[in-house]
Amino acid sequence: MASGKNYLTTQKYFKPNYYEAIKYIIPNYLTEDDIENFGQDVDLRDQVLNSNISLADNLHTIIEVSSIENTLFSSIDTLSGIAPYFVKQNNLTNITTRKFEDKILAPLGKSILEYDTSAQFSNYISGTLLPSIHLNDPTATFVDGHSPSDTHNYLIQNLSWLYFLNTSGPNEFFDPSTLVTQKIVSNIFEGKPVETVDGIKMLCEFIWRDKHTAYYPSVFQA
16 A cells, blocks of 8 residues: 555645546555446546547548648548648638638638628528538639639648538438538627637538438447
8 A cells, every 4th residue: 555655645646547546545445446336438428529529530421622732731531631620729610700801701802790690601602602612612712713623722721620621421321511501690790700619510410311320429429
């Protein structure tokens, strides 16, 4: 026990390793009783995290984001290329109303101020804008002289998840572009940014509705 006491008094504890201290404090027989009565289930948060890692690794099977060779996004179709978009601290999805206005609407000769209601804005987004910036096949031009490949990279840089999800679901049970319209209207039109967490939530709702059951924890499966 002396070694355990020494460990307890000298070790610094954080969330990832506090269990080490508990092992010294709680008698073994109580831990064994817990395991016998309740099992050793994986923490639900770990299940969600693991499912997101698997989803990132296999995203190309659900959403195929084309890579453009010899550009900043030449590896976007790989795990190393897409994984940073799953980490909120990277701040790769932070689309403010001003950014959306300056980078997307203004080059197309549009402004949020033209729309008196969210319904009017929604009609423009779903009926005109999104069809012109469909994932991997954009027809809109935001910078003079840009090729479709240039525009593709431009949209990755400026819209990220709002662009990635502007596509069709392979199972055809649910169209993720509807989530994009809803998010642009509920956030951008109301002056709130669209951030990484919003993108991941849309992605998770999409895989749920489009029935990609391999990518969410079994506890959520009916």
